[in-house]
Amino acid sequence: MQLDTDRFLQDLDALRTIGTYRTGVHRPTFSPQDMESRHWLARRMEEAGLDATIDGIGNVFGRHRGRGPHLLAGSHIETQNHAGWLDGALGVIGALALARAGLPVDVCAYADEEGHWGDFLGSRSLVGDLTEADLDAARNRTTGAPLRPALAEAGLAGRPRLALEEGRHKGALEMHIEQGTQLETGGLRIGVVTGIVGIRQWRIVIEGQQDHTGGTTMRERRDAGLAAVRLLAAIDAEFPKVCAERSVWTTGRILLEPNLPMIIPGRAELVFSFRDLSVEVMDRMEACLHALVRESNRRERCPARLEAIGRSEPAPCDPAIQAALRGAAEALCPGAWQEMPSGAIHDSQVLARKLPVGMLFVPSIGGISHHWSEDTKREDLELGMRVLAEGARRFLQA
Amino acid sequence: MQLDTDRFLQDLDALRTIGTYRTGVHRPTFSPQDMESRHWLARRMEEAGLDATIDGIGNVFGRHRGRGPHLLAGSHIETQNHAGWLDGALGVIGALALARAGLPVDVCAYADEEGHWGDFLGSRSLVGDLTEADLDAARNRTTGAPLRPALAEAGLAGRPRLALEEGRHKGALEMHIEQGTQLETGGLRIGVVTGIVGIRQWRIVIEGQQDHTGGTTMRERRDAGLAAVRLLAAIDAEFPKVCAERSVWTTGRILLEPNLPMIIPGRAELVFSFRDLSVEVMDRMEACLHALVRESNRRERCPARLEAIGRSEPAPCDPAIQAALRGAAEALCPGAWQEMPSGAIHDSQVLARKLPVGMLFVPSIGGISHHWSEDTKREDLELGMRVLAEGARRFLQA
Numbered sequence: 003m004q005l006d007t008d009r010f011l012q013d014l015d016a017l018r019t020i021g022t023y024r025t026g027v028h029r030p031t032f033s034p035q036d037m038e039s040r041h042w043l044a045r046r047m048e049e050a051g052l053d054a055t056i057d058g059i060g061n062v063f064g065r066h067r068g069r070g071p072h073l074l075a076g077s078h079i080e081t082q083n084h085a086g087w088l089d090g091a092l093g094v095i096g097a098l099a100l101a102r103a104g105l106p107v108d109v110c111a112y113a114d115e116e117g118h119w120g121d122f123l124g125s126r127s128l129v130g131d132l133t134e135a136d137l138d139a140a141r142n143r144t145t146g147a148p149l150r151p152a153l154a155e156a157g158l159a160g161r162p163r164l165a166l167e168e169g170r171h172k173g174a175l176e177m178h179i180e181q182g183t184q185l186e187t188g189g190l191r192i193g194v195v196t197g198i199v200g201i202r203q204w205r206i207v208i209e210g211q212q213d214h215t216g217g218t219t220m221r222e223r224r225d226a227g228l229a230a231v232r233l234l235a236a237i238d239a240e241f242p243k244v245c246a247e248r249s250v251w252t253t254g255r256i257l258l259e260p261n262l263p264m265i266i267p268g269r270a271e272l273v274f275s276f277r278d279l280s281v282e283v284m285d286r287m288e289a290c291l292h293a294l295v296r297e298s299n300r301r302e303r304c305p306a307r308l309e310a311i312g313r314s315e316p317a318p319c320d321p322a323i324q325a326a327l328r329g330a331a332e333a334l335c336p337g338a339w340q341e342m343p344s345g346a347i348h349d350s351q352v353l354a355r356k357l358p359v360g361m362l363f364v365p366s367i368g369g370i371s372h373h374w375s376e377d378t379k380r381e382d383l384e385l386g387m388r389v390l391a392e393g394a395r396r397f398l399q400a
Numbered sequence: 401m402q403l404d405t406d407r408f409l410q411d412l413d414a415l416r417t418i419g420t421y422r423t424g425v426h427r428p429t430f431s432p433q434d435m436e437s438r439h440w441l442a443r444r445m446e447e448a449g450l451d452a453t454i455d456g457i458g459n460v461f462g463r464h465r466g467r468g469p470h471l472l473a474g475s476h477i478e479t480q481n482h483a484g485w486l487d488g489a490l491g492v493i494g495a496l497a498l499a500r501a502g503l504p505v506d507v508c509a510y511a512d513e514e515g516h517w518g519d520f521l522g523s524r525s526l527v528g529d530l531t532e533a534d535l536d537a538a539r540n541r542t543t544g545a546p547l548r549p550a551l552a553e554a555g556l557a558g559r560p561r562l563a564l565e566e567g568r569h570k571g572a573l574e575m576h577i578e579q580g581t582q583l584e585t586g587g588l589r590i591g592v593v594t595g596i597v598g599i600r601q602w603r604i605v606i607e608g609q610q611d612h613t614g615g616t617t618m619r620e621r622r623d624a625g626l627a628a629v630r631l632l633a634a635i636d637a638e639f640p641k642v643c644a645e646r647s648v649w650t651t652g653r654i655l656l657e658p659n660l661p662m663i664i665p666g667r668a669e670l671v672f673s674f675r676d677l678s679v680e681v682m683d684r685m686e687a688c689l690h691a692l693v694r695e696s697n698r699r700e701r702c703p704a705r706l707e708a709i710g711r712s713e714p715a716p717c718d719p720a721i722q723a724a725l726r727g728a729a730e731a732l733c734p735g736a737w738q739e740m741p742s743g744a745i746h747d748s749q750v751l752a753r754k755l756p757v758g759m760l761f762v763p764s765i766g767g768i769s770h771h772w773s774e775d776t777k778r779e780d781l782e783l784g785m786r787v788l789a790e791g792a793r794r795f796l797q798a
Binding site: 182217218220222225227228231232238252253258264266277344347369372 | 578579580581582585597599601611612613614615616617618620621623625626629630632633636646647648649650651652653654655656659660661662663664665671673675742743744745767769770
């Protein structure tokens, strides 16, 4: 294995010049800048001795020409709007560096992990979970524009979509920035990911009666905002009893109607979600949520309704890949790494439907993500690359 | 006393034709429709034998020509935008009917109770609590336009402003729609107002740390939304221990930032208010609120800040006027009336700084107010008029 970390950093810097926005980049999926970066990547793959293809959904796939067992490695190359230079790019260029180092690695940039047009279109297509009807129906999340014409404009219409070759890959690896502050806060440099959390997301709608605050006694009121506060306070009190150590839950959105100082809210709409690595724990949290809504409906004169609006399954990382990455981390930065779940979603959770997966985190400065100021120290990028390569080597040999 | 309730209803219907909007009216203060209604009212006052003046702030004052003791009676004639035909108008036309009935009553339409340009400009001007500097500073609440040019355009520039004549009035009376459902719900037809509640209004700002829901553990979080929920739940638990029977408290507005489903709220801004008839009770509620915010700041990692943004003092109604109105109600609709505080604000609370005041409520259908569909049954209007007149007569004789 001949790892060239200077070249790895040069490639990252070169990719950063495509769609530059301040110190970050702006490459929404299938935009001219995004397509430029995909073609640039395909040329880098060929240069590294891989057979490069851009498929019908925009996946950029570099196939290793030699014998296996093979690893699949990669991440995504498009970005959120006006976002960071490393989110996605790090895992793609890291995978390219593995191939350049002579490891038997197929490199892939999975299209549209960032969800401009749907949910994990590229990785779902690769694992066979994306139909032509899904493509017909897909729309841009911001503009509502249909996907098909955008694919045609990007030069992708009519291209076949690639599928994972059964039995080819021993596993899949993805390096990514942490998008949090746990490593930084702990003074650590590497996170070995134990799994990607599942998410269950809910809309909670509470119907009350809009009234003037002056003319309506407390007894007469049906205050939807107050019923919402009581339900959220009950969740705050009860969830700690059913959750696991790393469970999280969040009320990100509260909308009162009419949300005017002197009017009793007639309606409240909340968006609530929770995450955990374990389906069993999430089932307990969901049962608790349902029980608390039922209790609210017994207690309050404002009926509450629970609607599931999002669900993704947790994806545990492969024990053998984790062991290889732990060994590599302990060899290269002893005591300066930890095991941790990924709270954010990644293509690896889709790949996990077909392959053993593993992920490696490097620190994010200040935890900033999905913003152009996102960054990671160069020595952390370099160390991450070395741990990834050593972990890949160990796993392939195991 | 020669009360003509038919004429009273005719006057109400006539006024309703000025600025008609659906079944309601649209007469914002100093608009052409509003000024048309003020001139119409001045002609009706002259017709009723009063000396009518429109003063420099738009008060329409009809002075009784005979000997006292005099009552002052009235309400406001402008409306909220696209609002009801009775809110304000009822008290003005009711006062006019008292004068027509031969009672020694000065009639006044106090300008801008609805607050298009400020707080109680007309009644404050009458009691001497409005300076020329206040007028210079006043702006339209919706458009931001300055008041002075609007007064000029309405033909009011340069007119003197009237002041209450010391010792002239034995008291002030105001009839108004309830703007609530207590009378309707109780099957009652008259409310004798015990006082107008005071209001204290607060902005509560809670500062946290915006973060991604996935990457931030519960321990690391500084969730401003959750801190807000806990504070509001504490208010919900503690206020019943310090409040009085008719106290009310409301969180009308909750603004989270950025209020996105998958982002931990970094900031929460609440508007909270409470009302009661008693300063002592409001002082207890305020002390409790301060204590709960201090406790929140000990408990939470998101500092909460309390800003007073509004305060009006409670105005108890005069015992002798209340007694006269109770006697009239019991004589004219025995068992179908109740004593009640006014939760909404009215000019009477300003007049109470100088005069004994009393108020009478008639039912609002469905409690609707500040909306063009506001209405009251004609038999309730007529009964209200009769109780008001009989109450006025009794109080003048007492």
